[in-house]
Amino acid sequence: MMKRLCAALLCGLICPSLPAETRIAILDFELKDLTLxxxxxxxxxRTAAIRPLLTEELASAGYSIVSIPPSVQQAANAGAGYLFDHADAAADLGRQFEADFVLVGRLHKPSFLFAYLMGHLVRVADRRLIGNFITESKGPGKQLVVKAVETLADKIDGALENRYSPPPPGSSKIR
Known part of the structure; x- marks a missing residue:
């Protein structure tokens, strides 16, 4: 009995407990298109491609991505932009799926020449908006969207654990 207790105590000192994975729910991005x-x-x-690209980038940094079915997201979204504007409602949605954070995104397109990827990062535990991120994307090219997503991932990670390393300039692969 004493040997087991000593072994358990020794293991607790030698083997530090592993931190829990940070769980992020990334909602589908919505399009706010103000063009003619x-x-x-x-x-x-382009809007539909953002979430999968961002999921891939944050997962590559070791974040655990929580999947929320689109039908559940739509039911929680009381109208266009509701979850984007209501951190408490986004947090409640994330809590249902045991996420630590929820990212609510929007592609805001005021012009044919450029668009903004916007993300609100909500901490589920206290239902607070902890990050408001904006990344500009000029032009419609897929490579430009990929680069904007990488920049957005870097900003999100900067508010969390700083473990994402964006690819060097010119090395992004077109997906």
Whole structure:
């Protein structure tokens, strides 16, 4: 009995407990298109690509990505922009899926020449907005969207654990 107790105590001193993985729910990005031709298929496709790209980047840094079904996200979103503007509602959604943080995103397109990837990072535990991130993307090219997502991932990680390393300039792969 004494040997087991000593072994348990020794293991506790030698083997530090591993920190829990940070769990992030990344919601589908919504498009806020203010141009004269809103909602064209190319923009809807670009908007739909942001979440998978961001998921890949943050997962590569070791974050655990929490999946929330689109139907559940839509049910929680009382209207366009609701979750983006209501950190408490986003946190409640994240709590249902045991996330530590929820990222609510928007592609804001005021012009044909540029768009902004916007993200609100909400801490589920206290239902507070802890980060408001904006990254500009100029032009419609897929490579420009990838680079903007990498920049957004770096900003999000900067507010969390600083473990993401964006690819060097010119090395981003087109996905």
């Amino acid at each position: 031709a809103p909602g064209i298929p190319a923009e809807l496709e």
